[in-house]
Amino acid sequence: MPQRPELTAVGDLAFSCRSLSVEVSTKSGPKRLLAPLDFSVKKGEILSIIGTSGAGKTTLLRVLGGLVPPMPDSEVLAAGVPIQGPPDRVLMVFQDYASSLLPWRTIRKNVALGLETQYHGEELRDRVDAALDLVGLKARGDEYPWRLSGGMQQRVQIARALAMEPAVLLMDEPFGALDAITKSSLQDELLKVHEQTGATIIFITHDVEEAVYLGDRVLALGGVPGKIIEVLDVDLPRPRSQIMTKEMPEFLRLRHRAYESVVEAELRLRTDQ
Amino acid sequence: MSETMAIHLARTPAKKKRWYARWNWTGAATTLVLLILWQLCDQLGLIHFAYIPSPLQIVGGAVQLLQEGALQAAVAHTATVAVIGWAIATLIGLILGTIMGLSKTVWTWTAASVEVLRSFPSITFVPLAVLLFGFSSSMELVVVIYAAAWPVLVNTLEGVRTISPGLRDVARTFHLSVWRNIRSIVLPAAASKIIVGLRLGLNLALILALAAEVIGNPEGLGYGLTVEQQALQPARMFVYFISVGVLGIILNAILQLIVWWTLPGITALAERGRKS
DSSP, X not given: OOOOOSSOOGGGEEEEEEEEEEEEEETTEEEEEEEXXXXXXXXXXXXXXXXXXXXXXXXXXXXXXXXXXXXXXXXXXXXXXXXXXXXXXXXXXXXXXXXXXXXXXXXXXXXXXXXXXXOOHHHHHHHHHHHHHHTTOGGGTTSOGGGSOHHHHHHXXXXXXXXXXXXXXXXXXXXXXXXXXXXXXXXXXXXXXXXXXXXXXXXXXXXXXXXXXXXXXEEEEETTXXXXXXXXXXXXXXXXXXXXXXXXXXXXXHHHHHHHHHHHHHHHHHHHO | OHHHHHHXXXXXXXOOOOHXXXXXXXXXXXXXXXXXXXXXXXXXXXXXXXXXXXXXXXXXXXXXXXXXXXXXXXXXXXXXXXXXXXXXXXHHHHHHHHHHHHOHHHHHHHHHHHXXXXXXXXXXXXXXXXHHHOSSHHHHHHHHHHHHHHXXXXXXXXXXXXXXXXXXXXXXXXXXXXXXHIIIIIHHHHHHHHHHHHHHHHHHHHHHHHHHHHHTOSOHHHHHHHHXXXXXXXXXHHHHHHHHHHHHHHHHHHHHXXXXXXXXXXXXXXXXHHHO
């Protein structure tokens, strides 16, 4: 594991957010979804975000992905540049794979979606194959996504993002709709991909165990509007293993802490209301 | 690895049926039996109307008309006007429908006019078109375009407006340009509705071409129909009558084949929808 220096230069940050807040207008006037948040994400790290529902996890991710504008007084930088629209090489992986894959395109053509204008012919084919290879779906390329199981469809979505050689993957509960076995095998695949590509990954989940298992850090959001309850450093060795890692006392300690902060967030939510 | 197995099972491709296997042969047989019954009724004198010819008399009329070359000319005229008019209408409907579906501003400005105009049956515009363009083929074409554009426009608009927000996010996160977004996501996502519009438009194109020929333009199947009716030639009239139906069936089949050939993904998706 690379040493993490205490002071990180702006150039080493995938994201830096100062007083990031989000408001939406509703019938009963403006509603704040995220209280001012200050945090940053280092390049190449995996940041897990957990929290109660309604704490603005998805909103936060959509701000980072350039799909939702923050309040004007927020300072949100992606690789040092203020976010205006989706930043370059920052790609989102959505929870609802069925509605974000294009059902009229084969898997290969789905993966080619972002590459088609840049590459053609053999080059395009090679890149698509390489991305499919990363998720172990090369042999399935000519099928339609709806013929595959949920886990495989989510892999296609991940391959489609990886084909773009992303610097950052923003994943919104990507494994939330999958069964436990598929979920753990996809977790390990994601860690493998992370090792191979070095991409920064921000990963939303409501599964505390998953957050600790995958993350270099775990950020707990809570309350309405969402605030940062706690940021935990996860100093578990990599590569991680579903059995070994999850039996380590440090893992158990971190899981305990993470649960506590979610419970605390819940309590805070009740007192807020 | 059980997942892989399951996929193999689920993947067994549906057998591609040949066109003649898709044909409804029993249905065709029923039609044949009815035709024979019709002929028998006429010959045995069971039912007799002065102006309903027997199938054999109609065949005789068809031979006459083919020898005169009148039938070929009429079919060619009506088919050409209907198809060209429909093609122009499709272009107009697709472009306007997409723009109105994507832009809220355009939609709010035009929604009321669209609702009012499309509620008029297109046939009411035929006399007006005769006034404007005279008894001519350009009158016929204008009427066809006007009528066929509506279903294409309305269905495209509906299809584009109801695209899932998920796909909109995908287009944005992959930095698709406006044109690429329309081509790769918006139109394919709206395709099933658009195809319905295309088929309705084609039917209307044929109907309005005939109406224009009956009322105003002295050419084509519609004109042949009225001329033979006024000349009290029921056998020859029925030839035009049947030709209209056959032309409609052929045009629809061609459209379906084109969709099937050019849009494999949409077709696969539609077949999946039909199965479940």
